[in-house]
Amino acid sequence: MADSLSEDDILEAVARHIGRPGQGPQLRRTGADITRLPMLDLSIVRSVETRSTQSESRPGKYDISGLGTYEGELRDHPVEPPKDPARSRKVELVLHGSVRTVACGCDEGRQPCSRCRAKGKLRCETGPLCPACKGVEPCTWCDGTGERRKDRAPAGSSRERGAAGRTTCVKCRKPRTACPQCQGWGTRKCPKCDDTGFRDCPVCEGERSTEHTPCDGTGLITLWTGASVGHAPQWSTVKLPDPAPPLRVRRQTGRTGAWQRATLTSAGESMPETLDPAHVEAVESALAPRPDEVARRAEIRWLQLVAVTIPDHPDRVFHVFPGPDGPQVLPVWSRRRSLRVAAVVAGVVVVLLLVAVLV
DSSP states (O other): OTTOOOHHHHHHHHHHHTTOTTOHHHHHHTTOEEEEOOEEEEEEEEEEEEEEEEEEEEESSOOOTTSEEEOSOGGGSOOOOOSSTTSOEEEEEEETTOOEEEEOSSBTTEEEOTTTTTSSEEEOOOOOBOTTTTTTOSBTTTTTSSSOOTTOOOTTSHHHHTTTTOBOOTTTOOTTOBOTTTTTSSBOOOTTTTTSSEEEOTTTTTSSEEEOGGGTTSSEEEEEEEEEEEEEEEEEEEEESSSOOOHHHHHHHHHHOOOEEEEEOSTTOOOOTTSOHHHHHHHHHHTSOOTTEEEEEEEEEEEOOEEEEETTEEEEEEEEEEETTEEEEEEEEOHHHHHHHHHHHHHHHHHHHHHHHHO
């Protein structure tokens, strides 16, 4: 594989790192073990197309001259794929010959008012209370109901004696019983309906009809068969190896690793020749065409990574990878060292808990 590190390069880089330059061959003889962990980062975005047709309508004589047209079956109509597959797009089309303007079926652009049920009037609310009687005693005879109260005080009572200044009730027609200001209504004259009990409908303003919404009052509707061609991005990723190297290694290779890169923009393109053979099958599977895919962009990054263990340094694993100026070495704790440290930490925690209990 081109531009890869040979085993001699790898061992010599580790020898220099541990202060034994030129002793790479010696490390091989002492049992150095090399495990290859090639890294791959694949990100692919596909533009997936959907097509649909639907009946469209707009009020009045609607201008659709700005939309493209298609003939026959929508599936056969060519639509240019998006230049950037990561962007969404929607193309609106019109079936050739399907546009027509027809009468709405309403009454010359009008419809009966739904608020007043085409009557033009609404029943008015009760007017404001009379400032004199407060609506409490508009008439001492009927209390504003128009009929004699059953519990009316007997003649000669204080209510009858207070009849001075009262007037004839307009509801029960009893003289000297009604409030002189409201005359038995209990309310002042209503400013909305002039005491008629009805007012103009606020929706139709008394006209009994309103503008027909579906046609915007034009009496016409434009109909056609419309179509939509949508392009939506779909993302997928592949990261290898699995399980991933330690976090510290991933961060360092991301900062200083000499990654090789390639961009593929079509399903038929050949994969890079320097791609590690261990990743070819995974990449081929990820790059397989999807249904309704019309465009794509695949970004591939790969890096040679090896893990080296040396009997003389059992507590460390040396990770080697290509850098801008040659092989780079990053030592991390071995599994043996990690387990030993974890055991020590656990022991300390146990001792501290016992001390806390005893104290």
